[in-house]
Each structure stands twice: as C-alpha cells, then as structure tokens.
Amino acid sequence: MFWIFVAPEQLAGGELSLDGARGRHLARVLRVKPGERGVAVSQGLAHHVTVTAVDGDRVSGRLDEVVPARGEPSHPITLLQALLPHADFDAVLEAGTQVGITGFIPVRAARCVGRGGAERLGRWRAVLESAAEQSHRGAIPAVAAPVDLEEALATVAGARILVLDPTAAQPLGHPAPAGAVAIAVGPEGGWTPAELDLMRQAGGVSFTLGPRILRARLAGVAAAAILSQ
Amino acid sequence: MFWIFVAPEQLAGGELSLDGARGRHLARVLRVKPGERGVAVSQGLAHHVTVTAVDGDRVSGRLDEVVPARGEPSHPITLLQALLPHADFDAVLEAGTQVGITGFIPVRAARCVGRGGAERLGRWRAVLESAAEQSHRGAIPAVAAPVDLEEALATVAGARILVLDPTAAQPLGHPAPAGAVAIAVGPEGGWTPAELDLMRQAGGVSFTLGPRILRARLAGVAAAAILSQ
Known part of the structure; x- marks a missing residue:
C-alpha cells in the first residue's frame, strides 16, 4: 500500500490523476500496478484510491473513500533545532517526522559546528x-531556512517554549502542555548562557530529559515522542 | 570531563590506576592531562577523580568523591529487537543506551532482512x-548473541512484555508499569501472526505508539524514552 501527498487538483472530479514528478515516483520508484490500493493525502484528508491505469509517468486512480488523516498530533509541535552536521540534521528531520513534529526551524546557534544554510532547504524538504x-502523516512537516535564535523565537511567539537543558531540574513529564509547543534543542556543545537568557526572556522554560545525556540529534526526537504520546 | 567504566581493581586503594586498552583510550583518544577531572564508574558507583599522572598508556588519578551513578532507570528495560541491517541495529544500540535501555536481546525473526549473528557481538559491545x-550511564547495557524469539521470551520471563504493534488499540501511555519491562520490536516487515501468538502466550500485551508508523530502528527507542521518563 502506498501513501503519498498530492495537490487538490490531482484529485479533481473524484479521480486521482498524477503526472510529472509525483506520477514518475509512483510509477517508477514505488512501481504501482493497476488494482493496487493506496492513500493520496491532500489538505489533511486521506483519500483511499485504487490504481486504474499506469501509462509511462501518468498514474490514474479511482477514489474509494475519504477520511480525515490520523497522523497529526492534537497540537502543533515545532522543533527549534540548532544546526548540526548534515547527516545528524537529516536524521532529526526523518525521526522527528515519525514522532509527530509539525515544523522544524533550523537555528544558527553560537556553538554550532554544522553551518548548513538555505542551500540545504531542497534536500530537507x-x-x-x-x-x-513512510510514517503516514496527514501533512508534510514544514521547514524554513536557518535563522538566528531571536528570529526563531519570534516565529513561535504564542507557543509554550520548552528548552531542553541537561542541567535543568524540571523533568519533561506528563501531562503534555495543551496548545502549541516549541521544543528548543541546542548544538552538541549546548546553548550559551546568553542564548539561554534570550529564551528565558521569550518565556522559555528549561526542562531535562533525566539524568542521561542525550546527543543533540536524539534529544528533540525523544522529547517529541513523549509529548505526542 | 571524561566518563569511563572501570573494573573494581582499577580503583583499589583509593587510587585510579589504568593501563592496557582503557589507559590507552584515556591517554590517546580522550587525551586527558594531569589535573583533569572525570568520573570512573564501577559497580554502579560514580568515582569522581582528578588525573595525577599520564605515562604512555598508564593513567593514574586521585579519588575525590564517590556517589551513586544516576544514569540508570528505576526498573530494568530490556529491548527484544529483531535483527535489522547493521547500521540500523547499531543505531538502535546507540540511541537506546541514551534513553535508558538496560539490555538488548537481538532476535532472529521470520521477516528479518539483516542476518548478523554472533560475530557482531564485539562490535555491539x-x-x-x-x-x-557519552550518555553518563551507571552501567554498560548488556547485549547477547542473536537468539530465536522463543529463547528471547524465556530470557525475559517475569518481565512485563510490551509488544509494539501499529495495529494495536492500546496506547503505550503513562504511568509506566512498575517492575521489569521488556519491549518487543519486530523487523521492518513486522512480526508474523505466529510470532505475535507466541508473544501473547508468553504474556505479551500489544501496544501502539499512536497513528504514525515508526521505522523499526526508532520504535524501541521512542518507547523506552516514554517509559524511562
């Protein structure tokens, strides 16, 4: 069974009709055949379809049923993630998507080693x-070009800001806070005192994931897994 | 600050005294210098030490303080993990250690693609x-040579067995069960009906991590992060 994201016009008239990159992906990478069933997600709705024809890069399907997609958390979870080496940052995006993060804001922090910039945006998307x-989400999480911490904080104004800090006393426990949440995870070397101050001024509260030290590439994923449970 | 595991005799007489592989690791990889402070863990105790001398592969240190190591979860968490491709299995060990898993039992499941065997044990350790x-644990998690599911279940007899299954209705919620827990995670293709039966007969209860499909290499880590919180 395939699970893909499509544009509303690709579901016009009660038919799935794909060509271009998406059709090619379905026909050549996923190798769907007539009769195969799958889900085409658009605007939060899961359209269950049966493939009726595959012709080159063009895939057509019949619409069987439409139901709300279930893969989104009840409240938005944004990850303010300090830039990491490329492989680590990609791993955060992949695992973070599986545990329900709805948006990623790459942050240029003082102690960042990885300095990837806007040129990574296509790859990240x-x-x-x-x-x-793969994880059957109801929407593709958003990602923006890297910004400074101040700009990142302005973007999540209104959300509860949870700053992960191994030295904090307060555990990230249940129940999860209601409403939008932003998790802030520093680089491997941690946030600087000035950055911690800035987040505190923006209403951020420090939390610990317990006595064990988590790598930067795992901390946000573990926190989101706990919050979205 | 370094954090290493040592044998009791390497702390005899109130002095840290390392040579061989551990001394070499500290002297050449971590490059400790006299005056540097760190922690040497033995039998669940964190011995805070100050390095007094480095001579080739031989490192000596003065014992400053002994406190219980805090990095262990309150109850043992064992992961019965179906074998995965090498890189994925290594990633499970690394991330699982950070979230508090105390023992790993590699399982030969029917749908395993990775077939690594006992020859991986040195690498895994x-x-x-x-x-x-790196994560400041109080003990190095245990790992065994791969076994069949039946033998794995016999090894965790007495533990509460939580079978991760995306089709289950029951969420893996709080509060975490008291006492020893074993989490069972299948290969990418999932457990077979026969394997699910076997686990049910052994007292296993199926749990879901929610509506999102997690990759095999993340599912056990996410579950342990939730349980050890």
Whole structure:
C-alpha cells in the first residue's frame, strides 16, 4: 500500500490523476500496478484510491473513500533545532517526522559546528516528504531556512517554549502542555548562557530529559515522542 | 570531563590506576592531562577523580568523591529487537543506551532482512560502551548473541512484555508499569501472526505508539524514552 501527498487538483472530479514528478515516483520508484490500493493525502484528508491505469509517468486512480488523516498530533509541535552536521540534521528531520513534529526551524546557534544554510532547504524538504509518506502523516512537516535564535523565537511567539537543558531540574513529564509547543534543542556543545537568557526572556522554560545525556540529534526526537504520546 | 567504566581493581586503594586498552583510550583518544577531572564508574558507583599522572598508556588519578551513578532507570528495560541491517541495529544500540535501555536481546525473526549473528557481538559491545560513556550511564547495557524469539521470551520471563504493534488499540501511555519491562520490536516487515501468538502466550500485551508508523530502528527507542521518563 502506498501513501503519498498530492495537490487538490490531482484529485479533481473524484479521480486521482498524477503526472510529472509525483506520477514518475509512483510509477517508477514505488512501481504501482493497476488494482493496487493506496492513500493520496491532500489538505489533511486521506483519500483511499485504487490504481486504474499506469501509462509511462501518468498514474490514474479511482477514489474509494475519504477520511480525515490520523497522523497529526492534537497540537502543533515545532522543533527549534540548532544546526548540526548534515547527516545528524537529516536524521532529526526523518525521526522527528515519525514522532509527530509539525515544523522544524533550523537555528544558527553560537556553538554550532554544522553551518548548513538555505542551500540545504531542497534536500530537507525531500527528506521530510519521504519520511511523512513512510510514517503516514496527514501533512508534510514544514521547514524554513536557518535563522538566528531571536528570529526563531519570534516565529513561535504564542507557543509554550520548552528548552531542553541537561542541567535543568524540571523533568519533561506528563501531562503534555495543551496548545502549541516549541521544543528548543541546542548544538552538541549546548546553548550559551546568553542564548539561554534570550529564551528565558521569550518565556522559555528549561526542562531535562533525566539524568542521561542525550546527543543533540536524539534529544528533540525523544522529547517529541513523549509529548505526542 | 571524561566518563569511563572501570573494573573494581582499577580503583583499589583509593587510587585510579589504568593501563592496557582503557589507559590507552584515556591517554590517546580522550587525551586527558594531569589535573583533569572525570568520573570512573564501577559497580554502579560514580568515582569522581582528578588525573595525577599520564605515562604512555598508564593513567593514574586521585579519588575525590564517590556517589551513586544516576544514569540508570528505576526498573530494568530490556529491548527484544529483531535483527535489522547493521547500521540500523547499531543505531538502535546507540540511541537506546541514551534513553535508558538496560539490555538488548537481538532476535532472529521470520521477516528479518539483516542476518548478523554472533560475530557482531564485539562490535555491539563497543558501541554500547561508547554510548554509555557519552550518555553518563551507571552501567554498560548488556547485549547477547542473536537468539530465536522463543529463547528471547524465556530470557525475559517475569518481565512485563510490551509488544509494539501499529495495529494495536492500546496506547503505550503513562504511568509506566512498575517492575521489569521488556519491549518487543519486530523487523521492518513486522512480526508474523505466529510470532505475535507466541508473544501473547508468553504474556505479551500489544501496544501502539499512536497513528504514525515508526521505522523499526526508532520504535524501541521512542518507547523506552516514554517509559524511562
């Protein structure tokens, strides 16, 4: 069974009709055949379809049923993630998508080693779409070009800001806070005191994941797994 | 600050005294210098030490303080993990150590693609020791040679067996069950009906991590992060 994200016009008239990159992906990578069933997600709705024809890069399907997609958390979870080496940042996007993170804001922090910039955006979006398909999300998580911490905090104004800090006393426990949440995870070397101050001024509260030290690439994923449970 | 695991005799007489592989690791990889402070863990105790001399592969240190190591969960968490491709299985060991798993039992499941065997044991132990040092655990998690599911279940007799199954209705919620827990995670293709039956007969209860499909290499880690919180 395939799970793909499509544009509303690709479901016009009660038919699935794909060509271009999406049709090619379905026909050549996923190798769907007539009779095969799958889900085409658009605007939060899961359209169950049966493939009726595959012609080159063009795939057509019949609409069987439409139900709300179930893969989204009840409240948005944004991850403010300090830039990491490329493989680690990609791993955060992939695993974070599986545990329900709805948006990623790459942050240029003082102690960042990885300095990837806006040129990674295309790659990041491809990682997110693929992970969202594999994990049966109801929407592809958003990702923005890297910004400074101040700008990142302005973007999540109104959300409860949870700063992961191994030295904090307060555990990230249940029940999860209601409403939008933003998790802030520093680079491997941690946030600087000035960055921690900035987050505190923006209403951020420090939390610990317990006595064990988690790598930067795992901390946000573990926190989101706990919050979205 | 370093964090290493040592044998009791390497702390005899109130002095840290390392040579051989551990001394070499500290002297050449971590490059400790006289005056540097760190923790040497033995039998669940964190011995805070100050390095007094480094001579080739021989490292000596003065014992400053002994406190119980805090990095262990309150109850044992064993992961019965179906064998995965090598890189994925190593990633499970590394991340699982960070979230508090105390023992790993590699399981030969019917749908396993990765078929690594006992020849991986040395590599697995090295991954676990390194991850336990980095995450400041109080003990290095155990790992055994791969076994059949039946033998794995016999090994965890007495533990509450939580079978992760995306089709289950019951969420893996709080509060965490008291006492020893074993989490069972299948290969990418899932457990077979016969394997699910076998686990049910052994007292296993199926749980879901929610509506999102997690990759095999993340599912056990996410479950342990929730349970050890």
